[in-house]
Amino acid sequence: MIGEVIVVTSGKGGVGKTTTTANIGTGLTLKGKSVVLVDADIGLRNLDVVMGLENRIVYDLVDVVEGVCRLRQALIKDKRYPNLFLLPAAQTKDKNAVNPEQMQKLATDLSEEFDYVILDCPAGIEQGFKNAIAGANKAIVVTTPEVSAVRDADRIIGLLEASGLRNPMLIINRIKMEMVKRGDMMNIDDMIDILAIDLLGVIPDDDLIVVSTNRGEPVIATEQSLAGQAYRNVVRRLMGEDIPFMNLESDDGFFKKMAKLFGLNKKKQ
Template sequence: MGEVIVVTSGKGGVGKTTTTANIGTGFALQGKKVVLVDADIGLRNLDVVMGLENRIVYDLVDVVEGNCRLKQALIRDKRYESLYLLPAAQTRDKNAVNPEQMKELCNELAQDFDFVIIDCPAGIEQGFKNAIAGASQAIIVTTPEVSAVRDADRIIGLLESEGKHNPKLIINRIRPNMVKKGDMMDINDIIEILAI
């Protein structure tokens, strides 16, 4: 059974989608079978980052609603034989799927893939709850800005309340020269604030 990992942050624009694509591609290059799940219903972008936007026929909501089989909605990346995408619905709201449905979907995907990596939407509402439901591990992406770190701290608390402990941390967009001048938060300060 494969590992289910959610990439989250709370804040938009910190690099969750790019991180999801990069981690998935990295695992695929190591010969692992990987599926990337875009859980950002209504605002999907993972398909664009992956260059697969013109190949979408079915999406995550179609699968959950029974309009297609899971295998019909999966898009194989032609560049990497073992990398797949399950795109989010573009025209629906986040309430089109519930956490229990996401958990079932992740369990089904974990039967066929080494890694299921979920791109979580920004915020802490229904989309976040859906994205974390089936995950056993979490990667938190933040940037060295006070608002992003504060949101990451809130996400850590929410993950722990859902029984998802020991998340991994990616601090994106560090500029060493700005840190040196005191214009940007230091990595060690961020780690201390987040206590992970």
């Protein structure tokens, strides 16, 4: 069995790549899949703290590539979840410590043991980006509804397609429903119109993301979080289910709409 290798990328920094990687990975493992998260941001590792696994790192990605340790030794098992592992980035090296061929081999080796290999790509379009996409067979582009992030996403989509990663999927992060309704934030249709790629998910802006990141626990495991619910939908879509997107511009109140969409409007038992 060969697993899927998915790179999570964006171009611009700070749009939620690492949070998205952590949540999708956790969501897939909650659905019974074996998952390894790979932090490809060498020199600026972050996925470990977002996952709350920062105290358990012994070896890292560069150690594996350089043959300092075996691949299995560098994988950190997340004890909270059935089959979730992290391969942390090196913090003291820079992105030139590995090359695309080595990353491709690493991804292939991991895909032989896991259902999903999720690569957290660094910001930018230089060596780190080229390394991260080298072994991937699918790409997720994360953006926020801001001109700078959308512009960078467009550039990334072009670069992904030029590297043979066809049909990247879009996640629109940090949508603020109230601003969309006022006409002060681009809506989903605007962004699909501009970027012309398939939509994988829309994540509402949610304070619980900050809270869960403070704790090192992905928000997807928090039942009452809207962002968590949106990520659960993303995971189901990734697994091939057909889940409708939320309509942000109807006259229904936002919470009513979300409640309806997620089936939370049932009376408490």
